[in-house]
Amino acid sequence: MSGMPNAATSVPNAIPATLEWRDDTLYLLDQTRLPLEIVVERQACVEQVWKSIRELKVRGAPAIGVAGAYGLCVAMQDSRTESVESFRARLAERAAYLASARPTAVNLQWALERLHARLARQEDAADAAALYDALVDEATRIHAEDQALCEGIGRHGVALIRPGCGVLTHCNAGALATTGIGTATAPMYLAHRCGTRFRVYADETRPLLQGARLTAFELQRAGIDVTLLTDNMAAATMQRGLVDLVIVGTDRVAANGDFANKIGTLGVAILAKHFGIPLYVACPSSTLDLATRAGEGIVIEERASDEVTSFGARRTAPEGVAVRNPAFDITPHALVAGFITERGLVGPPFEHNLASLFS
Numbered sequence: 001m002s003g004m005p006n007a008a009t010s011v012p013n014a015i016p017a018t019l020e021w022r023d024d025t026l027y028l029l030d031q032t033r034l035p036l037e038i039v040v041e042r043q044a045c046v047e048q049v050w051k052s053i054r055e056l057k058v059r060g061a062p063a064i065g066v067a068g069a070y071g072l073c074v075a076m077q078d079s080r081t082e083s084v085e086s087f088r089a090r091l092a093e094r095a096a097y098l099a100s101a102r103p104t105a106v107n108l109q110w111a112l113e114r115l116h117a118r119l120a121r122q123e124d125a126a127d128a129a130a131l132y133d134a135l136v137d138e139a140t141r142i143h144a145e146d147q148a149l150c151e152g153i154g155r156h157g158v159a160l161i162r163p164g165c166g167v168l169t170h171c172n173a174g175a176l177a178t179t180g181i182g183t184a185t186a187p188m189y190l191a192h193r194c195g196t197r198f199r200v201y202a203d204e205t206r207p208l209l210q211g212a213r214l215t216a217f218e219l220q221r222a223g224i225d226v227t228l229l230t231d232n233m234a235a236a237t238m239q240r241g242l243v244d245l246v247i248v249g250t251d252r253v254a255a256n257g258d259f260a261n262k263i264g265t266l267g268v269a270i271l272a273k274h275f276g277i278p279l280y281v282a283c284p285s286s287t288l289d290l291a292t293r294a295g296e297g298i299v300i301e302e303r304a305s306d307e308v309t310s311f312g313a314r315r316t317a318p319e320g321v322a323v324r325n326p327a328f329d330i331t332p333h334a335l336v337a338g339f340i341t342e343r344g345l346v347g348p349p350f351e352h353n354l355a356s357l358f359s
């Protein structure tokens with residue numbers, strides 16, 4: 001898979017990894033500059049990491065989780081010479097700060113809580129420097145696990161992609177949303193790796209165009225047949241019989257199988273149901289939030305209106321017009337054929353079968 005991010009490749013024009021932790025420093029591929037520019041940014045402080053997550057320089061639930069984990073390490077570097085008690089107190093405050101960057105993707109909170117839990121187990125730490133080392137070790141483990149989780153999702157979903165089929169996806173749940181081969185794209189990359197020929201239809205995904213800027217970019221560079229659609233073309237494309245399967249990612253799955261994903265996913269799911277097309281949701285088990293009973297319990301991030309009133313740098317709406325800009329919507333589990341996770345392909349009844357993944 002030449003040219004895709006996070007692939008172990010020596011191809012010179014390959015896209016750099018979504019993020020990198022090197023010499024106690026976090027580097028992020030600035031996804032707001034893609035597809036025209038490939039810019040990697042050194043994160044000098046935790047405030048910069050917070051801003052990078054908030055501004056979607058790094059985005060996608062798994063990638064946000066890994067970036068948040070390393071961001072907490074960045075936050076604690078200056079506290080290595082403090083007392084153990086002071087280090088632990090500061091950790092809680094810095095974790096809460098990072099969690100405030102974006103509320104919907106469960107992976108950010110999950111990763112920060114996992115680092116917190118690691119330190120809770122370090123009861124006999126000699127000093128704060130040892131606690132810092134434990135944080136970096138745990139963040140590194142989360143990073144490595146994420147790459148393996150993507151491969152597992154790919155293995156459990158690859159059989160869904162039959163030769164000659166058309167797959168529609170929304171937003172970017174690709175390699176650029178993770179530190180591996182993606183979630184929704186994982187079955188696509190594995191099918192491509194096996195020589196299966198299929199077509200992908202990528203919704204551009206207004207207002208921030210993750211589908212056009214990121215999904216079309218990474219799939220094209222990997223040599224996968226991808227066609228870019230405007231969001232209002234999904235219905236006609238399905239009506240023409242070009243779509244056999246929908247695979248999307250998710251930012252949070254409630255216990256009953258309702259899920260949050262990029263705004264517009266609900267519309268795609270309703271269309272898929274109408275045209276008798278199965279919709280699958282690809283996610284690592286860390287995205288399952290069994291503590292939230294149903295979709296109405298998921299907090300939806302509201303974003304700035306200028307993301308809607310401008311197209312790139314060009315204003316496209318009258319000054320003062322009222323705007324709504326929810327970044328996600330909630331799709332009810334009744335519209336879902338199954339969840340593709342690293343632990344298996346999960347069908348209904350979701351309340352029972354999702355919980356069974358952890359038993």
Ligand SMILES: CSC[C@H]1O[C@H](OP(=O)(O)O)[C@H](O)[C@@H]1O
Binds near residue numbers: 062183260
């Ligand atoms: C594999 S999670 C990808 C998920 O995250 C995206 O949202 P954003 O670009 O705002 O982080 C979108 O909902 C994707 O499905």
